[in-house]
Amino acid sequence: MENIKVGRKNNYIFDCFWEIKIINRNNLTFNPFRYRNLLIILFTILGFQIFAQEIKVMSYNIRLDVKSDGENWWENRKNRVSDLMNYYEADFIGCQEVLFHQLQFLQNELNSYEYIGVGRDDGKTAGEFSCIFYQKNKYKLLHQETLWLSPTPDSVSFGWGAACRRVCTYGLFQLKSNNKKVLVFNTHLDHISEQARQESVKLIAEKANQISQKHHYPIIIMGDFNSKLDEIPAKWMSEKFNNTRTVCESKPYGDSDTWNGFQFDKKPQGCIDYIFVSKDDQWSIKKFATITDSYQMKYPSDHFPILATLYYK
Structure with a gap:
């Protein structure tokens, strides 16, 4: 036998x-x-491992270029910002408070990336961008759009008592290796008007779900929400989507607070930056980190970048 x-x-x-x-x-x-x-x-x-796609997502408020920041002025820290972004090699990086000349600098330094987004004050180059950098060799851009967070999202506008024009940029991306698609949103909510923040998250969620509904695209929504976890905008988003920090499969790395105010010797003050994903059984949130890298007892920005490692089957 x-x-x-x-x-x-x-x-x-x-x-x-x-x-x-x-x-x-x-x-x-x-x-x-x-x-x-x-x-x-x-x-x-x-x-x-074979069929799930790893997607690393970073959200980073880089702090706009303001000379009154003194030693923390953009010219003194811009190389630290670009070095950090290059080092962590995220698939998508959503940046906030990016002026056009800052965007040009980053575009020149981030050789593996392309970007989408427009200036919030004219739909071209004026005002801050909420841009998305993406790995150009891994992803093909299928569609992009920028919404103004207002009752008239298709035109340059203020919304609901906001102190500034606020925007949300999104793109539909296709992975070149297997043709999987993903919707990625990036935004920066108003720092003054609570009504604007509440209405803005509803507008963003409605748009994301509207696009995703027909084809069941996985959704990523990230940015500076100017809202702590126990406040209505962040709570509402955490009910409608998965907060990658709080539902992460492993223990999150680093502090939960994301705003440091350039104050190296003081405790950060509140979590206002988030990465959310659609409540989809095929998402697996493996890791989450608040990156507190520093140099010469200084931070590259007044916000810490956050990084989520996701798998989508």
């Missing part, structure tokens, strides 16, 4: 799968069904 022998190395699971040898001996019998559950586990693990 032909019997089966398992040749062992170091990893028992892989021994069972790869090292099964059929030999003509009578001193050993082996029932392959004994290893059925083991092989099921193995195929599950390998299947997830």
Whole structure:
């Protein structure tokens, strides 16, 4: 009778799968069904790794260029900002408070990235951008748009008592390796008007769900929400979407507070930056980090960047 022998190395699971040898001996019998559950586990693990797509997402308020910042002026820290962004190699980076000349600098330094977005004050280059950088060799841009957070989102406008014009930029991206698509939104909510913040998150969520509904695109919404976790805009978003920090599968790395005010010797003051994803069973939120990198006892910006490592099957 032909019997089966398992040749062992170091990893028992892989021994069972790869090292099964059929030999003509009578001193050993082996029932392959004994290893059925083991092989099921193995195929599950390998299947997830092969077919799930890792997506690293960063949100970073880089602080606009204001000379009154003194030693924290943009010219003194811009290389630190670009170095940090390059080092972490996120697939998508949503930046806030980006003036056009800052955007030009970053575009020149981030060689692996392209960007989408427009200036909030004219729909071209004036005012702050809420731009999205994306890895150009990995993703193809299928569609992009910028909304003004107001009752008239298609035109340059103020909304609901906001102190500034506020925008949300989004793009539909396709992964070049397997044609999977993902919707990515980036925004910066008003710092004065609570009504504007509340209405803005509803507008963004409505737009995201409207686009996603037909094709079931996975959704990422990130940015500076100027809202702490116990305040209505952030609470509302956490009910409608998954907050990647609070539902992360592993312990989040770093402080939960994201605004440091350039004050290296003081505790950061509140979590106002977030990365949300659609409540989809196929999302797996593996890691979350608040990045507190510094240099010479200084921070590159008055906000800490946040980074989520996601898998989408």
